[in-house]
Amino acid sequence: MPAARYKDGAVNSVMEEFFRRARENDPSFTELELHYIFFGEINIENLTEGLKKNNTLKKLDFSANNIDYDGIRKVIDALEDNTTLIELNLSRTRIDYFGIKKLTEILKRNTTLEKLVLSDCNIKEDVGSMIAEMLKKNTTLTELDLSHNFVYPYRIDKIVEGIEKNNVLKKLNLSNCNISICKQDAIFKSLNIIMLMTELNLAHSYIGIDGAEIIAEILENNKTLKKLSLRRSLVRNYSEDTNNGGEKIINSLEKNTALIEIDLSYNCFGSSVIGNFAKVLKNNTTLEKVYFKDNDISCYGISNIVEAMYSNATLQTFDTTNDIYMIKPKADDLFWFTELNKMLYLVNILNKKMPSELICKVFSFTLPPRADAEYLIGQKMQMISLTKRVKLT
Numbered sequence: 001m002p003a004a005r006y007k008d009g010a011v012n013s014v015m016e017e018f019f020r021r022a023r024e025n026d027p028s029f030t031e032l033e034l035h036y037i038f039f040g041e042i043n044i045e046n047l048t049e050g051l052k053k054n055n056t057l058k059k060l061d062f063s064a065n066n067i068d069y070d071g072i073r074k075v076i077d078a079l080e081d082n083t084t085l086i087e088l089n090l091s092r093t094r095i096d097y098f099g100i101k102k103l104t105e106i107l108k109r110n111t112t113l114e115k116l117v118l119s120d121c122n123i124k125e126d127v128g129s130m131i132a133e134m135l136k137k138n139t140t141l142t143e144l145d146l147s148h149n150f151v152y153p154y155r156i157d158k159i160v161e162g163i164e165k166n167n168v169l170k171k172l173n174l175s176n177c178n179i180s181i182c183k184q185d186a187i188f189k190s191l192n193i194i195m196l197m198t199e200l201n202l203a204h205s206y207i208g209i210d211g212a213e214i215i216a217e218i219l220e221n222n223k224t225l226k227k228l229s230l231r232r233s234l235v236r237n238y239s240e241d242t243n244n245g246g247e248k249i250i251n252s253l254e255k256n257t258a259l260i261e262i263d264l265s266y267n268c269f270g271s272s273v274i275g276n277f278a279k280v281l282k283n284n285t286t287l288e289k290v291y292f293k294d295n296d297i298s299c300y301g302i303s304n305i306v307e308a309m310y311s312n313a314t315l316q317t318f319d320t321t322n323d324i325y326m327i328k329p330k331a332d333d334l335f336w337f338t339e340l341n342k343m344l345y346l347v348n349i350l351n352k353k354m355p356s357e358l359i360c361k362v363f364s365f366t367l368p369p370r371a372d373a374e375y376l377i378g379q380k381m382q383m384i385s386l387t388k389r390v391k392l393t
Contacts, residue, residue, distance in 0.1 A: 019046065022054040029054070033061040044071045048078035055084055063117070064092040073099045080106050091119035091145070100127040104134035111140055119173070120148035132162030135169065143171035147201065150177040160190045175203035175229065181211035191215060196224050203231035203263070212245025216252035223258050231291070232266040247273045253287065254280045265293035265319075274301030281308040281315060289317045 021029040044067065051057075062075060072093050079085065095103070100123065107113060123131075123146065135141075150156055156177060163169060172194065179202065181188055188211060194200065195218050207215070212234055219225070234246040246267050253259065274297050281287070297305075297320055305318050 128158035135162030278304035
């Protein structure tokens, strides 16, 4: 049954339908999405009463609503005795200290909730210990999203302690939490536990060289992590004009046999590591998607990746959006761009993802005068992605 969605402020009709289906315990009423709604006091009372009575709802998305601290606490209170909800999204809502305290107390006893999203709720260190204690006792939560929280200088040391004691959590999103992963940080010592997840998002963190080294070491032997995001996280050693930590992580992928998706975008790798990455990809047998946007790769580097895709049996997408677009081509670059299109042509033909005549239509063109080359390259790479499943937009 598709989720019931209400975005246009028609709160009264929402409540009327909700009460009817809640009273009748309609078995098809399993999902409710309430976004961007201005809830008055009366409607909050009606909503919470409905939540208390309902025993069919599986997913509740209450994100981004204009509701005060008291209102969100009432919604949380209404879920205290709920035994059916498996997914709860409270992202971009105003949850204060008392709201988090009540929610974590409920989740210590809850035995059904599997996914909790608290993204962008301005959660800080003063409630970190509550979340940690909840994680130590909860036995059903498998996915936790705490992204866009812990505004600097707050840390997440307490939550890391809770994660260490939890053996059921499988998907963890800590992106944009101002996390620092260096030897002096608590999370550094817990990476071997955290990376037992199946999905881990550490985007927009501060991962030093030592942090990248330990991540690489863990990745070499890790058998559980399927998806990893380190977008805009790896600290570059500008004195050596290379991303040492990122290079170590790339090298670790040659031995890793579990990852199917990795995001290394916006880490200023440059062309110094791309050749080695291409060699790694030739031998990797599990990666399906690689996101490598805006890493200052030249046409030479891109051509190496395409050649690797030609040899690789599993890689479907290598996203380098913005890289070729930023290049000011020279004569040699134009030669390599021509070769790049030939290789893309072969990749698609051999994998039979598109009819050969359509591929010819996409890739065959006459190089324009040098003055127009940058525009052409930009337009071409916006239309296609470095993927075996090329799709026209």
